[in-house]
Amino acid sequence: MKLYFQRAIKDIRDNVFLTGVTVTTIALSILIAAAFALFFTNTQNVINVWQQDIRMMVYLNPDLSQAARLDTKFRLEAIAGVREAVYISKTHAMKQLKSQMQHHSALLDSLKKNPLPDAFEVSLNVSARNSSDLQSVAESIESLNTVNEVEYGRQWIQRFNGLINLFSLAGYAIGGLFFLATVFIIANTIRLMLYSRRDEIEIMRLVGATDRFIKIPFYLGGMLQGATGTLIGLGVLFFGFLSITAHFQQSVNSNLLELSFFSPTVCLAIFTGGILVGWLGCLVSLTQFMKE
Amino acid sequence: MTESLSNDAIIRMFHVQKRYGVKCALQDISLDIYKNDYLFITGPSGAGKTTLLRLLYLGETGSQGQIVVDGMNLSRMNKKRIPRLRRKFGIIFQDYKLIPAKTVYENVALVLEASGCKQRLVLKKANSVLRAVGMADRMRALPASLSGGEQQRVAVARAMVGDPKIILADEPTGSLDEASSSVIINFLDSLHSRGTTVIIATHDKQLLRKSNARVIQLREGRIWKTHINPDG
Ligand SMILES: Nc1ncnc2c1ncn2[C@@H]1O[C@H](COP(=O)(O)OP(=O)(O)OP(=O)(O)O)[C@@H](O)[C@H]1O
Ligand SMILES: [Mg+2]
Numbered sequence: 335m336k337l338y339f340q341r342a343i344k345d346i347r348d349n350v351f352l353t354g355v356t357v358t359t360i361a362l363s364i365l366i367a368a369a370f371a372l373f374f375t376n377t378q379n380v381i382n383v384w385q386q387d388i389r390m391m392v393y394l395n396p397d398l399s400q401a402a403r404l405d406t407k408f409r410l411e412a413i414a415g416v417r418e419a420v421y422i423s424k425t426h427a428m429k430q431l432k433s434q435m436q437h438h439s440a441l442l443d444s445l446k447k448n449p450l451p452d453a454f455e456v457s458l459n460v461s462a463r464n465s466s467d468l469q470s471v472a473e474s475i476e477s478l479n480t481v482n483e484v485e486y487g488r489q490w491i492q493r494f495n496g497l498i499n500l501f502s503l504a505g506y507a508i509g510g511l512f513f514l515a516t517v518f519i520i521a522n523t524i525r526l527m528l529y530s531r532r533d534e535i536e537i538m539r540l541v542g543a544t545d546r547f548i549k550i551p552f553y554l555g556g557m558l559q560g561a562t563g564t565l566i567g568l569g570v571l572f573f574g575f576l577s578i579t580a581h582f583q584q585s586v587n588s589n590l591l592e593l594s595f596f597s598p599t600v601c602l603a604i605f606t607g608g609i610l611v612g613w614l615g616c617l618v619s620l621t622q623f624m625k626e
Numbered sequence: 627m628t629e630s631l632s633n634d635a636i637i638r639m640f641h642v643q644k645r646y647g648v649k650c651a652l653q654d655i656s657l658d659i660y661k662n663d664y665l666f667i668t669g670p671s672g673a674g675k676t677t678l679l680r681l682l683y684l685g686e687t688g689s690q691g692q693i694v695v696d697g698m699n700l701s702r703m704n705k706k707r708i709p710r711l712r713r714k715f716g717i718i719f720q721d722y723k724l725i726p727a728k729t730v731y732e733n734v735a736l737v738l739e740a741s742g743c744k745q746r747l748v749l750k751k752a753n754s755v756l757r758a759v760g761m762a763d764r765m766r767a768l769p770a771s772l773s774g775g776e777q778q779r780v781a782v783a784r785a786m787v788g789d790p791k792i793i794l795a796d797e798p799t800g801s802l803d804e805a806s807s808s809v810i811i812n813f814l815d816s817l818h819s820r821g822t823t824v825i826i827a828t829h830d831k832q833l834l835r836k837s838n839a840r841v842i843q844l845r846e847g848r849i850w851k852t853h854i855n856p857d858g
Contacts, residue, residue, distance in 0.1 A: 337739060348727065534725045540685065541784065542712035543740035 342554035349527055353559060356523040360516055360563025361570070364608060367512040368571050368596075374505045376593050381494060388468070390486040392419070392454040392475055403452070406480045410454055415471045417457045424450040451482060513611060520615025524556060528623045545624050553616045560612025564605050636661045636792065636823055637682060642691035644677055644847075651677040652847045655691070659825065661791075664818050666834055667827045669844035675827035676720060678844070679794050682825075683715050684708055696791060713741055716785030716822075720796040722777045724769040730780050731756065731765040737788045755783040759813065775806035782813050792823040799830050807832070 346353045394406065403421065410419040427450045432439040458471065472484045528535070538548055572595060579593045596604070637659040644652040652674045659665055667675050680686045681693060684700055693700040696714050698707065724733050731752060738748040756762045759779040769777055778798065785793060795814065799807035811833065818824045826833065834841055836855060843851040 337745065531727075534727060537723050537725050538736065538740065539709070540683070540712065540717065540719075540723065541737045541740065542709045542715075542788070543736070544709045547740050 338550045338554055341551040342558060345527070345551055345555050346558070352523050352527055356520055356559050357563045357566065359519045360560055360608060360611065361566040363512045363516045364564050364567030364604065365571055367509045368568060368604060370505055370508055372571065372575065372596065374501055375596070377501065378498060379594065381498060388458060388486065390456040390458070390472060390475065390484055392456055392481055393451045393483045393485070394453060395480055395482045396451060398452065398480055402480055406478060407454065409478055410456060410475065413471060413474050415459050415467060417459050419454040419456045422453045422455055424448050424452050427453065516611045517614045517618065520556060520559070520612055521618040524552060524616055525619040525623060528552070528619060549620050549624070552620060553613060556612035556616035557609045558612070560608040560610070561605065564608025568601060568604060634661045635659065636696050638694045640692045642681065642693060643689050644674070644681060644686065645689045650847050652681070655849060657842070657849065659823065661823055662818065662821050663823050663825070664836065664839040665825045666839055666841045667825065667844060668829055668834055668841060669850070670829070673844040674847045675844060676796055679796055679825070679827055682794065683712050683717060713788060714791050716788060716790035716793045718781045718785045718793070718795040718798050720800060722769075722781045724777060724780060724784075726769055729766050729768055730761060730772070733769065733780060734784045734787050737784055741788060751787055755787045759783045774801050775803070778802060778806065778810060782810055786813070786817060790822065792825065793817055795824070795826045797828055798826060799828065799833060
C-alpha cells in the first residue's frame with residue numbers, strides 16, 4: 335500500500351498542472367454547492383426560530399361565566415399540540431392596547447363599552463409547528479362551543495413552507511448537477527493523464543503487471559485530489575462565512591439571525607462526498623481506458 | 627493424450643496462423659519448444675520473427691491454430707490471466723521498451739513490484755541483477771541518458787529479475803558492437819545453464835553459430851528449415 339501511495343504521489347508531482355486544474359475545479363464545485371447548502375440550512379434555522387414564536391389567539395364568545403372560562407382552558411390544554419393557554423381578559427387587552435397607542439389613548443377612553451373579546455393566548459409544542467398540524471389544532475379549537483374565532487398567521491406560514499420546499503428542491507438539483515459535473519471533469523483529467531502515459535501502461539502490462547496494480551495509484555490520486563479539493567472548497571467557504579457573519583452580527587439583531595456553519599458531521603459527509611467524487615471520476619475513465 | 631507425449635515441451639504451437647488484414651505474417655507454424663531449449667528463430671526481415679514471439683506472450687492473438695505455454699492454452703484463456711502468462715517470460719524487446727519516466731532501478735524493480743514482492747526483496751534482487759549486468763552505478767539514471775548498449779543491458783536485467791521460466795529476446799544484439807553483444811550473450815548463456823528456456827529472434831550470423839542450439843529459419847511466414855548446430 336505504501337508503494338501505491340508513493341506512485342500516486344509521484345504521478346501527482348509529475349502532473350502538477352493537471353492536478354492543479356482538477357483540484358481547483360473540485361474546490362470550486364464544492365464551494366458553490368456547499369455555499370448553497372449553507373444558505374439553505376441557515377434559512378431553515380431562522381424559520382425554525384420564528385416558528386417557535388407561533389401562537390394562536392383564541393377569541394371567546396362574549397359573556398362567559400368564570401366556570402365556562404376555566405372549562406375552556408382545560409379543554410384547550412387537552413388538545414394535542416397545545417402547550418399552554420394563557421387567559422387574557424378584555425380589560426387587560428384594553429390596557430395593553432392603550433399603552434401601545436399612547437397619544438391616541440384618549441380615543442379609546444371615549445368608548446362606553448369595551449369592545450374587545452376575552453381571549454386565550456395558546457402556545458404550541460415544537461412538534462405541532464408545521465403548517466398542516468397547525469391547521470388541525472386550529473380546527474379542534476374552533477370546534478369548542480365557547481370559542482368564537484381562532485387567529486394565526488396560517489397563510490404566511492404556508493407560503494413560507496412552500497418557498498423552503500422549493501429551495502431545498504433547487505438545492506438538491508444544483509448539488510446533483512455539480513456532483514455530475516465534477517465527476518465528469520475528474521474523469522477527463524484522469525483520462526488525459528492516462529493518455530499521456532499509455533506507453534508506460536502498455537509496458538507495465540507487457541512485463542506482467544495486473545490491471546489492479548496499474549489502476550490503484552490512479553484511484554488513490556483521484557481520491558487524494560477529491561479530498562484536497564474538498565478541503566480547500568470548505569476552507570474558503572468557512573472563512574467567507576466567518577467574515578460575513580462578523581459583518582452581519584454588527585448590523586442585525588443577532589438573536590433573530592443566528593447563523594451557523596455546517597456541523598462537524600455534515601463537514602465530514604461533504605469531505606467523504608469529495609473523495610467519492612474523485613473515486614468515481616477514476617472509475618469512469620479507467621474502465622473506459624483499460625478496455626482498449 | 628498428447629500431454630504425456632510432450633512432458634518436457636514448455637511451448638507447443640499447432641498450425642498457427644497470424645493475419646494482418648489480408649496479409650499473412652505467419653502461416654501453418656507447428657513447433658514444440660522444450661524446457662531448457664536454446665532456440666534461435668531467424669530469417670530475413672519481415673519473415674515473421676517478432677510476430678511469432680508476440681503470439682507467445684499474447685502481445686498479439688493468433689488468427690488460427692493453438693498455442694499452449696506451460697500448460698496455459700492461449701486461445702481460450704481468460705483475459706484476467708494474461709499477467710500470469712507474461713510473468714512466465716522475461717522479454718527483451720527489439721526496441722528495449724524501457725519506461726522513459728522511470729529510473730533504471732525503477733524500471734527493473736517494477737517487474738517485482740507488479741508480482742507483489744516485498745519491498746526488501748525487490749531492493750535486493752534489483753540491485754543484484756543490475757550489478758550483474760554492470761549497471762549498478764547508473765541505477766538513478768533515466769533511460770534517455772544511457773547509450774544503446776547500456777539500455778540493452780538494463781533490458782536484460784529487467785527480463786531476468788523475475789526469474790522467468792522462458793527468456794524471449796528479439797534482436798538482443800541488433801545495434802550493439804561486438805563487445806557489448808558478447809556481454810549480452812554471456813548473460814543469456816548463463817541463464818540457459820541455470821535451466822531457463824532461451825528463445826532468440828535474430829539474424830546475427832555470429833550468434834547463430836552457437837553450438838548445440840536449435841535454429842529455425844522462417845521465410846515469408848513459414849518454417850522453412852530447422853537444424854541443430856553441431857556440438858562445439
Ligand atoms: N501490427 C501490424 N500490422 C500489420 N502488419 C504487421 C504488423 N506487425 C507486423 N506486420 C507485418 O508482418 C510481417 C512480419 O513482421 P515481423 O515484425 O514479425 O517481422 P520480423 O521477422 O520481426 O522482421 P525484422 O527482422 O525486420 O524485425 C511483416 O510483413 C510486417 O509488415
Ligand atoms: Mg522483428
